[in-house]
Amino acid sequence: MTAGTGVERGVWAAPGRVNLIGEHTDYCDGFVLPFALPQRTVVTAERLGRPEWSVTSTLTGETVTFDLSEPVTGWAAYVAAVVWALRDAGHDVPGARLHVDSDVPGGAGLSSSAALECAVLSALADLGGLDIPLAHRPKLAQRAENEYVGVPCGIMDQSASTLCREGHALFLDCRTMATEHVPLDLAGQGLAILVIDSRAPHQLADGEYAARRAACERAAALLGLPALRDAALADLSRLDDPLLVRRARHVVTENARVLETIALLREGRLREIGPLMTASHASMRDDFEITVPEVDEAVETALAAGAYGARMTGGGFGGCVLALVEAEKLDAVAEAVHTAFATRGFRPPATFTALPAPGAHRLS
Structure with missing residues (x-):
């Protein structure tokens, strides 16, 4: 796929989520009703002139560099997974230097992994000028987690992190991927x-x-x-x-x-x-x-x-x-x-x- 003109650098964010109701229904083609949290993962990224990715985590202090010639494990696998899914879908993914910070609590069921995937996907799409409609991005992020990381999650987490609107819950039909933004004026x-x-x-x-x-x-x-x-x-x-x-x-x-x-x-x-x-x-x-x-x-x-x-x-x-x-x-x-x-x-x-x-x- 031909990439457009991307940006050189920038800062992107994607939120964690809670699910108001509809648990373990997403992989059964069912209905879910999540909403995005103010807590989010922030990715600062700049383009590199070579097919290599370097990601640093504020939370761990680690820097991991990879080119997909070998499997990536640990927290950086979620970043590598997005690169892999984009390339496998035919996108010309630019090499990039990424810095990740997050206030989404890890291991709390608030989709910290989806927040990381979706923030990285947003960054790489803009850096490479990749033509990926918003509605198509959750499937890419889900595939990254399913096939590269090996977690058999449904589509809800990535959909919420990508598609939610402020002040609304996201009614998602996981079969048709039809969405409705339902007001949630608490x-x-x-x-x-x-x-x-x-x-x-x-x-x-x-x-x-x-x-x-x-x-x-x-x-x-x-x-x-x-x-x-x-x-x-x-x-x-x-x-x-x-x-x-x-x-x-x-x-x-x-x-x-x-x-x-x-x-x-x-x-x-x-x-x-x-x-x-x-x-x-x-x-x-x-x-x-x-x-x-x-x-x-x-x-x-x-x-x-x-x-x-x-x-x-x-x-x-x-x-x-x-x-x-x-x-x-x-x-x-x-x-x-x-x-x-x-x-x-x-x-x-x-x-x-x-x-x-x-x-x-x-x-x-």
Whole structure:
């Protein structure tokens, strides 16, 4: 593919994300509703005159240089993966010197990896003058993570990091890639979303995420369906394996909860999405079995302290909880969770308020 005239240098950013509702539905061709966080990864980049890439991380202090002749591992693999995916798609990717900084918490289920991928992709596209429509970029970043890094993630994280708009949640149909920006005016209704980072170990590459995806694909195949997006609850009686029934039931009911949530948001009935968030968490806990004691404690404590709803967000096995609360109750709910964690002997959680932020863009 022919590149246009690129820029010599610049600064680009891409955000982390939380998923308001719709967990483990993206790779089942289902529905998701994420929004971008103010926390973001920033890439400062300049073009080099040779096919070589050098990336320095402020977080690790490391500099890694590569030319794709050998596999790249560790955190820099996410950068190499983007270069690989772009080149494999036929793009003339310019060599570049990259400097990466980020305030997206790593290992918290907030898509720090997608933020890195999408910021690097934005930088390289502009440096090389590459003609890549915004709508096509999530697929490239997802392929980078799936095929180069080896993480079988769906399309949601990269879509959120690329496409989200400030003040909105992103309704994404993961089959058609159709999007709708749904207003999420929390402050206008006196509400806030408290993010509780459980600080429990969050590992997606240990096989558990892959096992859940494989179970969903197996269930769909046994039902003779392209994906669980096409299943109804009544179909699950045709599955003999109780584990597959539970996994499929989560996906079917979660897709329905996403659609219900969107209908309420369109009508401005934000408080009424709370019970759907809580039901989503129960489904992840009981049917999908991806929660851990820390996130269950955070959900139960937030609800007891007055939250309208609460749920884990992200791939599971650790990570963060979202709680929908009255803005005036933010401090009280956060304090209750801190106290509960101390009582249980858990590591102290981190808490912050989430506001819908813009997707990937050039800063300068």
